[in-house]
Amino acid sequence: MSEERKPEEGGSEISRRAFLAAAAAAAVTATAAALAPMKDIADLPSLEEFLRKHYTELTPADKAAIIARISAQVEKKYGVKPNLTDPPPLGGVEFGYALNIGRCVGCRKCVFACVDENNQSRNPEIQYIRVLEMKKGSIDVETSNTEYEGEVPKKDSYYMPIQCHQCRKAPCVKACPVKATWQEPDGVVVIDYNWCIGCRYCIAACPYGARRFNWQEPNIPQDELNPEMGLLSNRPRPKGVVEKCHFCLHRTRNGKYPACVEVCPTGSRKFGNLLDPQSEISNILQTKRVYVLKEEVGTLPRFYYYFDI
Ligand code: SF4
Ligand code: SF4
16 A cells, blocks of 8 residues: 555644745735835834824824824924824814915015924925916916016016915825825815825825925924924924925914914915804905916815905
């Protein structure tokens, strides 16, 4: 009788274990391969960061732990203890913004106040607001100049600042493959900087060029860091993620104006609650000649332009 080899006792278990080990090794290799293109644009997250849930599924305890972890990171890096909070949207509030094109003088004070308030990188430079210098009589933003110099306002020009328009139908939100950007009940489109994978689909989708990508580690001088921070707004961002204007939600959800509204010397910038018929913004929408940029793309912005007449 031929000696038939029988499987050893437990042999099938050993095979299964060997299979699982091989599968796990393959998975690690595949994960490493998948992450390889990101090695230059993002520091890999800690296990704690990697295992966390999507922002919308976080419990208050989860959020408290995340706030504590990020606060410690900020303190270690900048030597400043931040006041990091996560103010929720206010009930009965939908924020809107109106900009008086007839008054803007192109001074760019709004640009720099926004940089300071929102801890934007100084080098490389990131700015959420762009001010377009346009020739009087022209409405073609494609031929505008964003790098104008010299005294302003120039006689033959007018000025049109652009930032995130907090669109009701936001193409950036639709484009994000991991839902790292979404619209809050008060209308602000936010980004979770720890959920963003840096694919930049949202940048391609935004018709207003409102989003910025951190190609390098953001650089903010220690003594210029604004310690009043919101989790979904101005807390320092890592390399490899997208950011943009968020209507200064750490201020506006606490009853203040955005920094750009406060600083504008000509009163060109107006902000408020669209759901309050008595608000200044509602009054402007009812009484002024108002328009939105690129209306034809159907994004339904909450950012309006108007003239006094
Ligand atoms: S601060 Fe006011 S006037 Fe100056 S560029 Fe900005 S919107 Fe225009
Ligand atoms: S302006 Fe751009 S970034 Fe802002 S909500 Fe609209 S599509 Fe998104």
